[in-house]
Amino acid sequence: MSIEKVKAYFATLGREKEVMEFPVSSATVELAAQALSVEPARIAKTLSFQGEDENHCILIVTAGDAKIDNSKFRHFFKMKARMLSPEKVAESTGHAIGGVCPFANPEGVRTYLDISLQRFGTVFPACGSSNSAIELHCDELFRYALAIQWIDVCK
Numbered sequence: 001m002s003i004e005k006v007k008a009y010f011a012t013l014g015r016e017k018e019v020m021e022f023p024v025s026s027a028t029v030e031l032a033a034q035a036l037s038v039e040p041a042r043i044a045k046t047l048s049f050q051g052e053d054e055n056h057c058i059l060i061v062t063a064g065d066a067k068i069d070n071s072k073f074r075h076f077f078k079m080k081a082r083m084l085s086p087e088k089v090a091e092s093t094g095h096a097i098g099g100v101c102p103f104a105n106p107e108g109v110r111t112y113l114d115i116s117l118q119r120f121g122t123v124f125p126a127c128g129s130s131n132s133a134i135e136l137h138c139d140e141l142f143r144y145a146l147a148i149q150w151i152d153v154c155k
Contacts, residue, residue, distance in 0.1 A: 002095045002104075002128035008105040010127075010134070013144065019127045019134050027098030027130035029064040036124055036133060041065040042080035042131075044117060044141065046100045048089045049073075050082040057084065057092035057109045061125060061145065063104050063116035066120035073153045098130035102145035111145045113138070116154045 003021070010016040019083050026032035033040040043064035058077070060068070073081040086097045093105050102111045102125060117123050117138055124133040125141060136144065 002099055003132055004128075005094065005104040006101060006132075008126035010144075011041070015134070019132060021129070022131045022133075025098070025130050026126065026133055027068075032124065032126070032133060033064065038124065039064075039111060042120050043083055043122050044123040044136075046102055047091060047102060048051070048084040051110065052079065052086075055108070057088075059093070059100070059102055059105070059109060059111040060114055060151070060153060061111065061117065061141070061147075062114040062121070062154050063123070066116035068153060069155045076151055076153055095128050096130070098102060099126050099128050099132065101126040101128055102141070102147070103127065111144055111147045112145045112149060112151045112153075113145065114154045115150050115152045118150070 007016045022035040026035045029040045029043045032043045041064045044061050047060045049058040049129050070081050090096050124134050
């Protein structure tokens, strides 16, 4: 189970008890915001894109109210933005849609954080299931996600 992998990862950091699980779905930005009683923009959504070939996956974590700007994406990555199908997301990340997160991903998954998150002190990414989250400072999110860099690819 994906959430168990994420909890095990956070256990190595001494933070597994901070992973929250809800009795309701947090599979979308709106549902997560309701479950956490926070504004939707503070939900750190993880989007999955096709990398340079079929065997590579790019994750971009953005603020809940941000949308990918195709022109900025193309300029940064030198390719068209192509989101993965739900089946390919689960295969590439080990997390199903609604619980995709930047933690405990297979080797080769490249994670970037969009600067849209930096306006908040803390944000809430999912933790591998459609009813989980953890509250992290942006610098913690960067470290724990093993992010490559902060990028600007949103509108």
